[in-house]
Amino acid sequence: MAARHQRCPGVTTAMSDPQPPIVELRGVSKSFGRLHVLHEIDLCLERGKTTVVIGESGTGKSVLLKHMLGLLHPDKGQVYVDGRRVDKLREKEWVPVRRRFGYLFQMGALFDSFTAGQNVAFPLQEHTNKSDAEITEIVARKLALVGLDGIQSKMPGELSGGQRKRVALARAIAMDPDIIVYDEPTTGLDPIRSDTINDLIIKLKNELAVTSVVVTHDMVSAFKVADRVLMLHQGRFIADGTADDFRRSTDPRVQAFVTGDADLQMSHLDQTEAPQGGTAS
Amino acid sequence: MEGAIGRLGRATLDFLESLGDFAHFAARAVGHAVRCPLRRRDLQRLLPHLFSIGALSVPVILITGVFVGMVLAIQAIEQFKAAGLENRMGVIVSLSVVRELGPVLAGVMILGRVGGALTAELGTMRVTEQIDALRSMGSDPIRVLVVPRFLACVLLTPVLTIYCNLVGVLGGWLISVPIFRIANWAYWHYMQVAVETWDIGSGLFKSLFFGATIGLVSCYKGFNCEQGARGVGKACTESFVAGFVVILILDFFIALLLKGLYEAIWGFKLIF
Numbered sequence: 075m076a077a078r079h080q081r082c083p084g085v086t087t088a089m090s091d092p093q094p095p096i097v098e099l100r101g102v103s104k105s106f107g108r109l110h111v112l113h114e115i116d117l118c119l120e121r122g123k124t125t126v127v128i129g130e131s132g133t134g135k136s137v138l139l140k141h142m143l144g145l146l147h148p149d150k151g152q153v154y155v156d157g158r159r160v161d162k163l164r165e166k167e168w169v170p171v172r173r174r175f176g177y178l179f180q181m182g183a184l185f186d187s188f189t190a191g192q193n194v195a196f197p198l199q200e201h202t203n204k205s206d207a208e209i210t211e212i213v214a215r216k217l218a219l220v221g222l223d224g225i226q227s228k229m230p231g232e233l234s235g236g237q238r239k240r241v242a243l244a245r246a247i248a249m250d251p252d253i254i255v256y257d258e259p260t261t262g263l264d265p266i267r268s269d270t271i272n273d274l275i276i277k278l279k280n281e282l283a284v285t286s287v288v289v290t291h292d293m294v295s296a297f298k299v300a301d302r303v304l305m306l307h308q309g310r311f312i313a314d315g316t317a318d319d320f321r322r323s324t325d326p327r328v329q330a331f332v333t334g335d336a337d338l339q340m341s342h343l344d345q346t347e348a349p350q351g352g353t354a355s
Numbered sequence: 356m357e358g359a360i361g362r363l364g365r366a367t368l369d370f371l372e373s374l375g376d377f378a379h380f381a382a383r384a385v386g387h388a389v390r391c392p393l394r395r396r397d398l399q400r401l402l403p404h405l406f407s408i409g410a411l412s413v414p415v416i417l418i419t420g421v422f423v424g425m426v427l428a429i430q431a432i433e434q435f436k437a438a439g440l441e442n443r444m445g446v447i448v449s450l451s452v453v454r455e456l457g458p459v460l461a462g463v464m465i466l467g468r469v470g471g472a473l474t475a476e477l478g479t480m481r482v483t484e485q486i487d488a489l490r491s492m493g494s495d496p497i498r499v500l501v502v503p504r505f506l507a508c509v510l511l512t513p514v515l516t517i518y519c520n521l522v523g524v525l526g527g528w529l530i531s532v533p534i535f536r537i538a539n540w541a542y543w544h545y546m547q548v549a550v551e552t553w554d555i556g557s558g559l560f561k562s563l564f565f566g567a568t569i570g571l572v573s574c575y576k577g578f579n580c581e582q583g584a585r586g587v588g589k590a591c592t593e594s595f596v597a598g599f600v601v602i603l604i605l606d607f608f609i610a611l612l613l614k615g616l617y618e619a620i621w622g623f624k625l626i627f
Contacts, residue, residue: 143491165495172493183488185480197492199396200499249492 094157102151176246191226424526445546448527462565477577512566
């Protein structure tokens with residue numbers, strides 16, 4: 075039997091399941107100078123599920139992700155990982171928390187002075203006592219999982235955009251994380267390569283039983299990989315549901331984004347920005 | 356008037372804030388460097404920087420040193436001849452090079468050759484989220500990126516200064532002996548009498564601080580660079596200017612301190 079989670083309306087948990095959400099943001103706000111990016115965001119990530127956050131560029135999606143790993147700290151609000159409050163941790167205390175995450179950065183963020191193999195090996199060399207032979211074997215296995223075994227000795231500059239993203243994904247999963255964070259995983263890729271990445275996200279969820287959170291504005295990708303979709307608009311979540319809920323949504327902001335219809339969005343903006351009768355001073 | 360005072364106040368606060376931020380950054384880097392257990396992987400990270408900062412800087416240091424020695428000799432020799440002190444050319448060249456010009460010019464050349472490259476490399480890593488990637492993997496970017504570069508600068512600036520000193524003295528000899536016909540024995544003999552271990556040591560002592568300055572300022576500027584190619588370029592310029600100014604200020608205060616210390620122990624020393 076399932077029930078709505080008390081603080082996380084979008085999350086259903088088994089009644090008998092005493093575990094807290096794997097990641098939870100409560101009332102998180104973030105500003106950069108006078109630019110308010112996040113406004114009292116509440117978000118829970120359901121274990122073993124893929125949560126997709128969509129929204130226009132510049133609405134704070136990447137900022138939201140960086141709060142989960144302590145790469146940014148909230149001005150207001152709290153961040154919990156497995157029920158433990160983490161937003162006040164010192165940099166050193168974040169280390170064991172971050173090891174539970176794999177982070178695929180928007181541009182891959184591969185170390186450009188390392189080969190592809192050295193990039194994937196890096197977290198293993200840093201945080202485990204495995205021998206070189208064991209690390210080599212794991213690197214080959216992770217690269218094979220993303221369909222790139224055999225490119226260990228290539229430098230990032232020699233790889234295509236899609237290959238770089240897949241190597242970055244292999245690095246993100248090198249430590250067998252519980253949670254994988256994908257920041258715009260398909261941006262800049264052609265539809266075929268985008269679909270390869272989508273298949274990988276689904277494969278990793280099924281084979282490694284990881285919790286995933288994906289930030290994207292690629293609706294094909296969002297609908298393919300999502301168990302749950304949220305839409306971030308001007309620093310607030312304005313919609314939360316399944317892919318079907320989003321397809322059927324009557325909210326013009328959601329429709330404009332899902333269909334990619336700029337006219338629909340402009341007409342909504344015109345309506346909201348038009349002077350309201352009796353309110354002008 | 357209020358506006359000007361307000362701007363001055365804000366600028367002062369910004370300066371103090373960045374100074375505090377730099378002090379925190381430097382303390383973390385030095386703390387990690389001191390505790391550095393020199394594991395095999397730490398050494399693997401250090402070696403490429405020893406090569407790029409040390410071995411690849413040798414040619415430019417040698418050229419700088421030899422020309423500094425030659426220029427010193429050219430400028431001084433006529434005056435020394437007029438005063439009948441031409442046999443003491445080795446003294447003025449070697450003391451100037453060993454105490455001041457060798458360490459300072461080697462420091463500035465390393466700052467120009469290495470500091471800019473370090474800032475650009477780390478700045479690019481910041482802009483392309485590679486530093487965030489390190490943090491996201493639970494690694495401390497200061498330990499992984501800054502400590503090997505800082506250690507390489509601290510360890511190799513004194514070594515490069517020794518090279519600069521050696522070729523500086525040789526440069527002075529090239530002008531004084533073969534060209535201006537100063538007696539070879541006199542050049543070396545009076546230099547040997549005048550230059551003490553203290554003089555060489557004080558120059559190398561300074562160069563340790565110059566090396567630390569180069570490593571810390573360059574890495575700090577790279578870590579805090581603004582977005583985009585323009586941000587990286589700006590960080591490189593700021594890194595060189597700040598490093599140069601700090602080297603000159605440190606040189607003055609360390610020279611003052613060491614001079615006072617020398618005179619307190621051995622008293623005033625006449626070089627001729």
